Amino acid sequence: MMQEENQAQTKENKDDCLLSCLNNSYTNKKIACIYTNMEQTTRFMAGIVSQIFENEVIINHFMPNGKYDGYVVKQLLNFFTKSQMLMEELLFLTKVQQQNGE
DSSP states (O other): OOHHHHHHHHHHHHHHHHHHHHHHHHHHTOOEEEBSOTTOTTOOEEEEEEEEOSSEEEEEEEOTTSOEEEEEEEEGGGOBOHHHHHHHHHHHHHHHHHHTTO
């Protein structure tokens, strides 16, 4: 598989994973943890998704102490889920092993 095809497949998998997480929160009224920075995995946004649009999402946001904090509108462009971050780490490790001939 060519590198461009692999990158396109990875992006598609990331998008599917994110949308699945958001849809689960929306449908089942469950709190979703959404990360905006893969480098800072201890910081995330928590809330229940109230609407999903093509490029944005509306979240009923909760503060770290569990209190409701109102609605937050965010662009989907830089959202990550924990499973997406794990997938990125696995892809990186696979590339390193391939380069080392393992």
